[in-house]
Amino acid sequence: MASCADVLVMGAGPAALCIVAELVEQGLAVDALASHAPDKPWPSTYGIWAEEVESLGMASLLGHRWEKTLSYFGDGLGKEGDVATQHHFDYGLFDKNALQKSLLLRCRNVVWKVETASNIDFLGPNTEVTCQSGNTYRARLVIDASGHRSSFIRRPDHGPVAEQAAYGVVGRFSSPPVGKEQFVLMDFRPDHLNKKELKDPPTFLYAMDFGDDVFFVEETSLACSPPLSLEVLRQRLYSRLSHRGIQIDEVIHEEHCLFPMNLPLPDRRQPLLAFGGSASMVHPASGYMVGALLRRAPALAQQLARALAIEPSLDSADLAKKGWKSLWTNELIQRHRLYQFGLRRLMSFDEARLRAFFATFFRLPTEEWSGFLANTLPLPKLLTVMLRLFLIAPWELKIGMVFGLSTYRATLKGKPVIGVD
Numbered sequence: 480m481a482s483c484a485d486v487l488v489m490g491a492g493p494a495a496l497c498i499v500a501e502l503v504e505q506g507l508a509v510d511a512l513a514s515h516a517p518d519k520p521w522p523s524t525y526g527i528w529a530e531e532v533e534s535l536g537m538a539s540l541l542g543h544r545w546e547k548t549l550s551y552f553g554d555g556l557g558k559e560g561d562v563a564t565q566h567h568f569d570y571g572l573f574d575k576n577a578l579q580k581s582l583l584l585r586c587r588n589v590v591w592k593v594e595t596a597s598n599i600d601f602l603g604p605n606t607e608v609t610c611q612s613g614n615t616y617r618a619r620l621v622i623d624a625s626g627h628r629s630s631f632i633r634r635p636d637h638g639p640v641a642e643q644a645a646y647g648v649v650g651r652f653s654s655p656p657v658g659k660e661q662f663v664l665m666d667f668r669p670d671h672l673n674k675k676e677l678k679d680p681p682t683f684l685y686a687m688d689f690g691d692d693v694f695f696v697e698e699t700s701l702a703c704s705p706p707l708s709l710e711v712l713r714q715r716l717y718s719r720l721s722h723r724g725i726q727i728d729e730v731i732h733e734e735h736c737l738f739p740m741n742l743p744l745p746d747r748r749q750p751l752l753a754f755g756g757s758a759s760m761v762h763p764a765s766g767y768m769v770g771a772l773l774r775r776a777p778a779l780a781q782q783l784a785r786a787l788a789i790e791p792s793l794d795s796a797d798l799a800k801k802g803w804k805s806l807w808t809n810e811l812i813q814r815h816r817l818y819q820f821g822l823r824r825l826m827s828f829d830e831a832r833l834r835a836f837f838a839t840f841f842r843l844p845t846e847e848w849s850g851f852l853a854n855t856l857p858l859p860k861l862l863t864v865m866l867r868l869f870l871i872a873p874w875e876l877k878i879g880m881v882f883g884l885s886t887y888r889a890t891l892k893g894k895p896v897i898g899v900d
């Protein structure tokens with residue numbers, strides 16, 4: 480058994496690396512373990528609005544950046560239905576290897592044990608993690624950053640959880656699927672769907688030009704319970720492309736995406752702290768999280784370091800309590816509830832209403848819609864923005880925003896899609 484660290488972090492994804500880097504910065508003794516080596520390339524690519532990385536001073540870590548950012552919320556029929564909504568706001572993709580490297584550089588002297596945690600015991604002052612190998616590790620506090628599907632974090636059961644699902648291809652195409660140097664956040668045009676498909680849960684195309692005739696196209700279901708299968712998403716992508724006369728000539732990489740959008744917040748009385756997907760930090764209305772990790776890790780690390788400096792004898796439960804309070808402040812909990820409410824409403828909309836909703840949403844001033852998506856608006860401002868959205872919405876959308884619609888609830892056998900934390 481190793482010596483007892485101040486904090487043991489489980490995981491080696493973006494959440495683990497962000498929090499370890501900040502804990503090290505605070506001078507704490509940190510141990511880490513993960514099922515794979517921390518420098519193993521992450522499987523996913525991470526997108527983010529450029530302003531978010533700029534405000535963090537990390538814009539140099541973007542591998543791609545687009546000025547021409549747009550969406551389509553029309554029906555795809557005729558000139559009117561093909562008009563794009565211009566966002567006039569830069570979007571970027573992290574150079575994921577550079578982000579990983581820069582975080583690892585900050586995790587000075589932390590050596591990850593390549594181990595899979597299988598059990599956690601709370602021994603009073605300390606917490607002990609037992610791994611599949613039989614090895615055990617102790618720390619004053621354990622932070623679970625093992626992702627959305629952690630089996631260690633307790634959270635209430637509020638019924639079925641909605642998941643974001645996507646099937647994407649990086650490849651070469653018979654003709655460009657998006658314009659030169661363009662980034663398409665959401666192409667919701669449904670003109671390739673038949674009558675039956677139009678009644679199924681809506682999906683949209685997320686697409687971008689990588690240069691050198693390489694493009695990334697991804698058919699995405701924002702949130703659905705049960706989630707759309709990869710096969711359905713794949714078929715939708717192919718039918719969308721072929722409707723526009725486009726074939727995929729070469730598949731360079733396939734992306735499969737599935738993660739929960741509205742996991743209930745963890746039970747904040749448990750002696751185990753979490754960070755990242757396991758802490759339900761994904762933005763319930765957009766599915767983004769990396770910006771939040773980078774913004775929220777420093778305050779959490781400072782709070783834990785301060786607590787240990789003032790009271791070195793704090794036990795796991797006391798420390799976790801302080802950590803949960805810092806991670807999920809009352810303000811953030813209220814904002815999370817509003818976002819969950821919003822997502823519930825969105826999930827009840829049929830495809831025409833969903834298009835109308837996003838067309839209205841992106842008519843908000845840029846600082847309002849972007850602040851909403853980044854979760855950087857203070858609560859009173861967020862409420863004002865939601866009220867403004869309601870006021871500028873057409874009547875049929877207003878009704879849906881207040882009462883919700885029953886379009887897809889039937890699939891849930893009467894259970895509520897999302898609970899309230």
Ligand SMILES: Cc1cc2nc3c(=O)[nH]c(=O)nc-3n(C[C@H](O)[C@H](O)[C@H](O)COP(=O)(O)OP(=O)(O)OC[C@H]3O[C@@H](n4cnc5c(N)ncnc54)[C@H](O)[C@@H]3O)c2cc1C
Pocket residue numbers: 489490491492493494495512513514515523524525526527594595596597624625626627734735736737738754755756757761766767768769770
């Ligand atoms: C395909 C995809 C695309 C996404 N795109 C974006 C995006 O563009 N922008 C954005 O902001 N967000 C995006 N997200 C959402 C979110 O940011 C990611 O899911 C993110 O990877 C979650 O980070 P995490 O560190 O919490 O978990 P993960 O990245 O899942 O990392 C979990 C880590 O824990 C380890 N682990 C798991 N179980 C154990 C165990 N028992 N013991 C030890 N180690 C364990 C794993 O090996 C891994 O290292 C995307 C998600 C997916 C799935």
